[in-house]
Amino acid sequence: MNEKKEFTVKKERNTSIDLLKAIAMFMVVILHTIKYGLADVEFVKASKIVCDVLQGVSIVAVNCFVLITGYFMCDTTKINWGRLLRLWIQVECFSIGMYMMMCVVPNTGITFNVTDLIRNAMPLLTNQYWFVTCYFLLCIIAPFLNVFINAVENDEYRKVLIILTILFSVIPSINIFGDQFGTENGYSLIWFCILYLIAAYIRRMDNFISTTNIFFGIFLSLTVINIILRIVGDYVPEIIQVLIRNSAVAYNGSIVLIMSVALFEYALNKKTQMSSKVTKVASLSFGVYLWHENNNVREYIWNQAKLSNVADNWLLLLVKILGVAILVFTIGILMESIRRVVIYGGRLFKNYGMHD
Template sequence: MNYKERNSNFELLRIIAMLLIVFHHSIFHGVLAYSVTMWQGTPVSDQVWVTTFVGELIAMFGKVAVAVFVMISGYFLVNSSSNWKKSLRKIFSLVIQVYFYSMVIYLVGAHFGWINPKDLNTIRQAFLPFFYNTYWFATEYLLLYLVYPYLNALIHSISREQHRNLILIVSVFSTVVPTIFIHFTNYNSYGNLVMFVLYYIIGGYIRLYTIEDEKKKGLLLTIGSILLMAGVIFWHDYMGRITHNQQYYGNSFAYAEQNSLFVLLVALGTMMFFKHISLGHNKIINTIAATTFGVYLIHDNPIMEQVIWLKWLKMPALLTPNIGHLLIAVGIICPSIFIICSLIDFIRIKLFNLIAFIFNKAKKTM
């Protein structure tokens, strides 16, 4: 099912999720880029501990948005037929889009002197983006796309109760245990794929089955989980403040990471809620939603994240006791970046469609 055929409720959710990811990156790669809260070396001083906490509140929805993106894929793909031609076309489209932005940004960066074009690691990231962690989400999503037909076969071969139990079992080991024991293990790339599989089967469950009072329960679950996650982060930051133990700050944001139970619950509740929002077909929403992956590829490219957050905007300078300054700056900057990147990808889509049209026309005349 493509963007034009979909009800706009989940397309609106895509837009919100990507905007939250931009906000997340403004803090993670910007304001707190050098802070111990993001596992860097600079300790949190008493003067900015509240600003640090506010920054973490802004950033804590980033991984929720990632979970939502994958759950939406599970929601729409779970009933799709296993058509390898169609799958290969989608995989090819994903790969082309990633390579396009990776290489174009490399060439632009080299032209304007943002990078050393001869640096081996920079070249690897630009020309082999799926192998050198240029875009971790794109790599994990590609792997998920390769296995989703088999996940569908599993999902449709088991009962509702078995499907629910499978979600619970994977959730316990992938989110509950790491949330209780935050240094339990380092899941790395394979752990991300496990999380993506979990999100996918949850999205499939939401599509296949309806829960009583689902919209209301989803809203309560979302709000409750957000409050719990914010409360745990605040407790760690406050303990860091009164004990002057930087370890508390270092552990605080772990509860908003990919393996956090809070992240999973917020994403689950959000999906349950948006499932029952009826917007019909909105062309503007669907058009913007089609650019969200491009927004990610542009602003979170390793070159661009350095240029945008550190070189141009100097976001770490916002880490001051002036919380209002931080909120105003981030509130203006992040939507602006989203809009600019969305417009760029809109042009890219039109260009690619024109090239495809010319190619198909030439193919027919041969």
């Protein structure tokens, strides 16, 4: 039957989603640790496999963040200017703060000048953080997406999602001729909007599959496939390498999309009540991204990590990647904690993130 389902109001907080947020941010750090800390490094085979495994598991992180956003924002009817203001203040604090900090840290090559200060004071316009720019724009257009979501019947909604998924995930996954539809491997507002619509559909259908093990099984199975594709990617013709990158590495790749939705659904259905500390860490986790992915800090962090020194020993490399990621994550949590206390006068654990 052609019908719409009303969004249900969930009064009890699902701390499994908070845990997913924290884990997803740690996954982001893992991805950046490998991407920047081991750039242009020649690996022995075992070390390369370690990186492939870590990246294969972690590649869902960004998609999960956006799915969480879509799920919890799809019932809004107006632009949440308060959310945008809090986000803008948070980003400004880190963008300007990291720049000023690096100006006084020795041997960074960064010196103070007014032009750079102005550039760092406008992180959204200068695309200091690509994710923040896309997320900020998504928050602005979300109420208009919600007009469509609330107006369309279930059958039409399903058809729209199928068409969008084919156009912006399936076709790019098998297209060896380049990015013709502007998805930019998932680094785009277009892809964020599609994830938003998928999450809203999940919310509307009220978790149409109730067995959490199914979702975890799908995630685990496709993660193994993702890892295998990454490993064999070094030994196949270039055209196959392109297909692997499109489907298993790009955020909008079909394999990555299904992995992301499965993990999100697993967390959504798990509904395990955890310690309030999980919620507190999750609410602070966005600061982890803002500090370590800052343009002024990024190169300094990964140069100091010196991961290349252990690239020829897979076990030491694994331990160091995880150790560095934990350290980067912890520093980000502490920085955001301090910022909250300074800016909001001690209201440390009010959740200003994507899962309000």
